[in-house]
Amino acid sequence: MSTRDGWIRAPTLPARWRSALLLVPLLVLDVGVFLVPMGYLLRLSFTAQTPDGAFVEGSWATDGYQYVFETGLVHDVFGFTLGFGVLVTALSVAIGTAYAYAAWQATGWTKTVLLSGAVLSLFTTMVVKLFAVVLVFSPRGVVNDLLTGLGVVAEPLLLIDNLTGAVLAQLYIVVPYAILSVYAVLSTLDRGLVEAALDLGATRQRAAREVVLPHARPGIAVAGVVSFTWSVGAYAGPLLLGSGSEQTTGVLISRLLLTRFDWPAAAALSVVTIVVVFAVLLAALWRLGGDGGLLDA
Amino acid sequence: MLELDGITTRYGELTAVDNVSLRVETGELFCLLGPSGCGKSTILRTVAGFETPAAGRVSIGGTDVTDRPPHERDCSIVFQDWALFPDKSVLANVAFGLKMQGVGKTERRERARERLELVEIAEYADAAPAALSGGQKQRVALARSLTVDPDLLLLDEPLSNLDRRLRETMQLELTDIHDRLETTMVYVTHDQNEAFTLADRMGVMNDGRLVQVGEPATVYDDPRNRFVESFLGSTNFLSCRVAGAGDRPMLETPLGVRFRAPIDGADLAVDESVVVSLRPERLTVEHPTTGSRSEPTAVEDGGADTVTVTGTVTETIHRGSDVRIRLSVGDADLFVEEPVATGLTVAAGDRLALRWSPGEAVYFDTAGERCR
Numbered sequence: 001m002s003t004r005d006g007w008i009r010a011p012t013l014p015a016r017w018r019s020a021l022l023l024v025p026l027l028v029l030d031v032g033v034f035l036v037p038m039g040y041l042l043r044l045s046f047t048a049q050t051p052d053g054a055f056v057e058g059s060w061a062t063d064g065y066q067y068v069f070e071t072g073l074v075h076d077v078f079g080f081t082l083g084f085g086v087l088v089t090a091l092s093v094a095i096g097t098a099y100a101y102a103a104w105q106a107t108g109w110t111k112t113v114l115l116s117g118a119v120l121s122l123f124t125t126m127v128v129k130l131f132a133v134v135l136v137f138s139p140r141g142v143v144n145d146l147l148t149g150l151g152v153v154a155e156p157l158l159l160i161d162n163l164t165g166a167v168l169a170q171l172y173i174v175v176p177y178a179i180l181s182v183y184a185v186l187s188t189l190d191r192g193l194v195e196a197a198l199d200l201g202a203t204r205q206r207a208a209r210e211v212v213l214p215h216a217r218p219g220i221a222v223a224g225v226v227s228f229t230w231s232v233g234a235y236a237g238p239l240l241l242g243s244g245s246e247q248t249t250g251v252l253i254s255r256l257l258l259t260r261f262d263w264p265a266a267a268a269l270s271v272v273t274i275v276v277v278f279a280v281l282l283a284a285l286w287r288l289g290g291d292g293g294l295l296d297a
Numbered sequence: 298m299l300e301l302d303g304i305t306t307r308y309g310e311l312t313a314v315d316n317v318s319l320r321v322e323t324g325e326l327f328c329l330l331g332p333s334g335c336g337k338s339t340i341l342r343t344v345a346g347f348e349t350p351a352a353g354r355v356s357i358g359g360t361d362v363t364d365r366p367p368h369e370r371d372c373s374i375v376f377q378d379w380a381l382f383p384d385k386s387v388l389a390n391v392a393f394g395l396k397m398q399g400v401g402k403t404e405r406r407e408r409a410r411e412r413l414e415l416v417e418i419a420e421y422a423d424a425a426p427a428a429l430s431g432g433q434k435q436r437v438a439l440a441r442s443l444t445v446d447p448d449l450l451l452l453d454e455p456l457s458n459l460d461r462r463l464r465e466t467m468q469l470e471l472t473d474i475h476d477r478l479e480t481t482m483v484y485v486t487h488d489q490n491e492a493f494t495l496a497d498r499m500g501v502m503n504d505g506r507l508v509q510v511g512e513p514a515t516v517y518d519d520p521r522n523r524f525v526e527s528f529l530g531s532t533n534f535l536s537c538r539v540a541g542a543g544d545r546p547m548l549e550t551p552l553g554v555r556f557r558a559p560i561d562g563a564d565l566a567v568d569e570s571v572v573v574s575l576r577p578e579r580l581t582v583e584h585p586t587t588g589s590r591s592e593p594t595a596v597e598d599g600g601a602d603t604v605t606v607t608g609t610v611t612e613t614i615h616r617g618s619d620v621r622i623r624l625s626v627g628d629a630d631l632f633v634e635e636p637v638a639t640g641l642t643v644a645a646g647d648r649l650a651l652r653w654s655p656g657e658a659v660y661f662d663t664a665g666e667r668c669r
Contacts, residue, residue, distance in 0.1 A: 195347055196380035198367040200445060201397035210393070214384040 045267035054263040064268030074252070074269065081248045082276070085232040088170045092227035095171070096178025097220055101212065103179070104186040118179040126173060130240045133169050134160060137241075166246040169237035174230050178223035185219030186212070225281055232277050249273045298323040298481040299344065299449055304353035306339050313339040315505035316353070321449075321498075326475050326482045328492040328513075331502030332528065337485045338377075340502075341451045344483070345374045358448045368397070372449035373442035377457060379434045381426035387437050388413070388422040394445035412440040415474065432463045439471075443478065452484045456491065468494045489529050493517075501525050523665035526574050533575040533631045539565050548573065553627035556604045560660050560668045571668060572661045577634040579657045582622065582641065585650040603654045610647045624649060 013021070048061035068074050103114040121129065136142050137159040144156035159165060189212060197207035213220075235250035249269055256266035299321040306314040314336040321327045329337040342348045344355055346367035354363045362370045373394070381390050388409050395405035413419040416436040426434060435455060442450055452471075456464045472495055475482055486492055492499045493513045500510040501524075509521040520526040527534070539562070540555055541547035546562030548571055549555050558571070565571065585607050608626030619634045622643055631651065635641050643649060660668040 190378075190380065192376055192378060192380040193382060195367070196374075196376060196382070196441075197393070197397075198347075199345055199374050200394035200441065201368045202393075203366075203368055206397060211382060 041267050041270055044263060045271050047264045047267075049262055049264050054261050061264070064262075064264035064266075065272075067262070067265040068268045068272055077247045077249055077252045078272075078276075080246065081232055081234075081250075081273075082280075084166070084170070084234065084238070084246070084248060085228050088167055088174065088231035088234075089224055089227040091167070092171055092174045092178045092231075093220060093223050095175050096223045096227075097182050097213075097216065099175075099179045100182035100186055100216075100219075101208065103183055104189075104212075115183070118176045118183075121172075121176050126236055129172055130169050130236060133165075133172050133241060137165065137168055160241050162243045163246055165241035165243075166234075166238040169241040170231050170234050173234075173237060174227040177226045177230075181222040181226065182216055182219040185216050189215045221285070224284065228280065228284075229277060232273065298325070298358055299327075299483065300354075300356045301340070301344070302354045302356075304340065304343060304350045304355065306336075306343050306348050307351045312505055314343065314350070317502075317505075317507045318353075319500060319507060319510065321481060321483060323481055324479045325497045326472070326484060326495055328496035328499040329483065329485045329502060330489060330492040330496075330499050330528070331487065333487055335502040336505040337487075337502050338453050341374065341453050341483065341485050344370075344449075345372060345451055346370050371447055372451055373445055373447040374451040374453060375435075375438050375442050375455045377454045379426075379438040379455075381434055381437055381441070383426055385426075386422070387418070387424050387426060387429070390426060390437055391441045391444050393441060398445070409440075409444055412444045413437075415443070415477075416440045416470070431459050432467065435459065435467060439474075443474075443480070448481065450480045450482045452482060454485055454487065457486070457488070464491070465494075471495065501528060503528070520659060520667065522667055523572060523574075523661040526659060526661070531577065531632075533577065533580075535573045535575065535629055535631075537571050537573055539567055539569045539571055542567050546571075551628040552606045552608075552631075554604060554606055556655055558658075558660055558668075559656050562668075565662070565668070570663055572663075572665075574659045574661070575631065575653055576657075577621075577632055579653055580631070580633045581652045582633050582635060582649050583652075584641075585648055603652050605650055605652045607648055607650050610643050610645050610649055612645060613643055622649070624651065626651065 044055065045064045046060055046062065047055040047057070047064075048059035049063045049067075050056045099114070099118070103111055103118070106114055124132075134141070138144070139156040139158065139160075141159075143159065144153075147153045148156060159168065193211050193215075194207050197211045198204070202210060232248075233250055234248050235254065238246040238248050239251055253266045253269050253273075256262045256269065299319070301317055301319040304314055304317045305312065317336075317340060319340075329340060331337045339348060343350050344357070346362070346365060346369075350363065354361055356362060357370060357372055360371075381387075382393065385393070388406060391412055392405040392409035395408060400408070410419060410422060413422055416439055418433055418436045418440070421429060421433060421437075426437065429437065435458075438455070456467050459467065468491060484492075484495055486495075496513050498511060499513055499516060501508045501516060503524050509516055509525050511519075516525065517529050520529065523534075526532060535550055535552070537548040537550045539546050540549040542562050542565055544562055545557045545559060546565055547555055548558050550573070558573070606626050608624035608631065610622055611625050611630070612623040614621040614623075615637075616634075618638075619636050620641075620643075621632055621634050623630060623632045633651065662668050
């Protein structure tokens with residue numbers, strides 16, 4: 001390289017420094033919005049409780065963790081949160097996979113409608129979406145009017161202000177992401193492979209199981225991760241559509257923060273929740289990666 | 298074995314296959330030959346059950362399968378891009394058809410391995426398809442289709458993604474496998490050499506229609522129309538004027554000679570045009586003898602006699618075993634192919650004498666139909 005046409009050459013850096021430099025914005029973002037707050041949260045979880053404020057500045061204590069590990073209520077909430085997460089994840093992955101498969105199989109208008117149905121619901125905010133769930137599933141809502149009108153049920157079903165409501169609300173939030181992550185992978189599947197399976201004697205269902213599902217596995221894994229992470233962190237769904245006894249760790253943390261002013265306990269509960277979610281995801285990914293090799297004959 | 302009766306297949310407005318009827322006998326290796334987009338692959342997909350014909354019936358082994366889904370048809374297709382299952386091992390790919398039939402694990406693995414040995418690729422049984430070369434993938438795809446012992450094997454341009462040498466090896470192996478297993482095969486290709494190498498019989502397609510069916514040599518020597526003649530190898534087309542009508546009409550060529558064509562000229566009027574096809578291998582070239590140097594000679598008799606013209610070499614192209622010589626003769630350009638072994642040495646600018654027998658040329662009217 002030479003200096004030409006009066007351009008002043010920037011001081012040249014060795015190539016590997018130049019590429020490292022490209023990572024700087026990303027690192028700044030990561031450190032600023034993720035590592036620093038996480039470190040602060042961790043520090044907060046090790047401060048002492050005090051009856052007249054949020055926490056004792058500069059103190060070191062394990063009060064928060066003692067509360068988390070020794071309180072029966074916290075154990076119950078934790079158990080419920082994990083169970084809720086698993087239930088929502090299972091439903092979300094099943095619905096998302098079936099929907100994505102239908103959208104992939106569909107052609108023309110049907111395909112457009114199915115896909116835009118999944119995408120459009122992402123354009124509305126969570127609160128609007130959740131009030132829509134209320135309107136649809138309340139005792140005098142669309143679903144119940146339809147069911148009683150058709151005579152399927154005599155009395156309106158109680159679909160909100162209970163566990164069903166909390167699950168429905170959470171599904172409204174996570175299912176579109178599940179659909180899109182499975183669909184994105186399915187759209188890369190060569191249809192010739194399905195034809196080859198049919199040609200060799202597979203029925204449509206069998207071809208879906210032997211060829212389509214194995215191909216969609218990474219997408220299904222992503223759908224599972226997204227659904228689980230979001231459901232374990234659920235807050236608005238259970239709060240708005242649960243009965244009040246559907247307490248997730250998110251709900252409990254907000255109560256600790258806002259009504260009991262026990263910041264060390266809230267911080268400790270947050271840290272434990274994060275660790276548990278990470279552990280579950282790592283275990284699941286390890287399991288998925290373990291048999292990700294060639295399928296048996 | 299395979300019987301197509303008036304098959305018409307459409308994609309929306311486009312008619313890909315237009316009223317095709319065809320019989321393929323048991324044990325036959327039948328080639329469907331035609332240019333890209335002529336509908337030959339669509340016929341194969343219709344036979345396999347991936348396309349539903351708008352009209353007509355398909356029957357395999359005497360059973361009408363027109364309304365049956367692909368998995369209920371006793372045929373298997375080898376795809377152009379092989380369509381191997383990427384998540385399954387080579388052995389699992391080959392055993393797939395048997396797995397669908399409910400054959401037990403030990404037996405299906407054993408039978409799959411046998412087929413892999415038949416196509417000489419058994420050592421790759423545990424490999425992933427992605428680790429194989431094009432030729433190896435082709436063998437696996439063939440083994441996978443053969444493992445279900447289909448009554449009818451369909452091959453959709455299976456060798457077109459391979460290089461020439463590999464293609465020729467695979468062609469020979471395929472005929473070998475065909476002889477050994479006696480499976481009825483329908484082979485789709487756009488390569489006439491491939492069709493000549495493989496086919497017991499072939500069908501030439503153009504524009505969705507089946508133009509001509511027959512043994513390769515017969516189709517080559519006795520083409521039904523101008524399309525078949527031009528598709529099955531290179532030739533010289535000469536547009537000639539009818540100078541005298543009637544039986545054995547007199548044709549005036551742009552080469553500067555007239556000759557009587559051995560065809561029935563009853564439908565031809567004076568001044569109409571007739572296209573003469575002169576295959577390069579039917580033309581003899583030699584350095585002109587001093588006596589015939591002067592003017593091109595016309596032959597009045599079209600029978601066993603020959604037409605001789607003299608032309609100037611414009612270009613010579615060495616093509617390995619033969620030399621293609623382009624000549625300017627009168628108002629037309631002709632080419633001939635001479636084996637290098639004949640030792641004829643020519644250079645641009647040389648004068649050469651060309652000779653052919655009118656009985657060995659073929660003639661087409663303005664619509665491209667054969668004049669006989």
